[in-house]
Amino acid sequence: MSWTDERVELLKKLWGDGLSASQVAAELGGVTRNAVIGKVHRLGLSGRAKTTTTAPRARRTRAQTTRPPRTNAGAAPTVGANALKVDSKPQAAPQPRAEKKPETDPVVIPISKRASILTLTETTCKWPIGDPGDGDFHFCGHKSEASAPYCKYHSEIAYQPSSDRRRAKKAG
Template sequence: MNWTDERVEKLKRLWAEGLSASQIAAQLGGVSRNAVIGKVHRLNLPGRAKSGGGTAPARTPKRPAPAPRPSGFAARIPTRANARPAGGAMLKEEGQTDVVEAVRAVTSSNVVIPISRRLGLTELTERTCKWPIGDPMSDEFHFCGCESLDSSPYCSYHAKLAYQPVSERRKAER
């Protein structure tokens, strides 16, 4: 079903008159109640009065995503207002939380970082490390390509990164 300009105008007029989505769907014909509701939301038409009084506001546009921050950057993020019952009234308490992104590198004195052979996807074999390096959308993207272990897709260095014992993961989560 296509939403022609005439059908959209009729939808807007019927919605403004206060008809329900089911009634509008019946008058338009060939369209479901849910299709009418979806189109109303996409057009940001004003909401209806609720039984509790007042009208529902039109759908608000989504906020833009925040710009990415460098890692290790501390951010001050406001929290939602916390409502707590106190007597007959509700008190609102605004707070702020410090969020710190921390990256903990596990180092070992006997670890040797291999020099990547910089293989492309078509150059990989069963015996080469398939650890991806870089952004897949850039021209510099490649795979490690070092010799892999018998039963692993990764070389010994990348296998240690990929497969951590459960006890170490639990420590890192705390």
């Protein structure tokens, strides 16, 4: 696509009318938003006409835009000519999220049940316990759920309902 005189004039008109670069690109066709922005800058068309849908913003003074310093919730507001307005409502501290604990008690794994990589079978829980580099690393070894690699306790930890995962993802 080349910038013909007609396309440049149409670009100038649309830009002057307050259309965005994306809108101008759509009107011209065969040109990207970035190409429109580049041409606008090369032509020196940085001044924009105000659109009728947006009202001009009033300029704020520095005093209006600076925030007051944080104060303790129980502190009394300052009195005098330079007093800041203090919100009388105490801010609630964020509460720590309660983690969902499995419904069953933690599994106590007796030494006789601990499984090594060599003793795992299709029916033993394959939940790793400890650091694989340590000498006391082992697997749970309890009887696993049908068609699952883990026992009931470790399955509840490993497989969370999708609604819980979505909730945790939004919170984090």
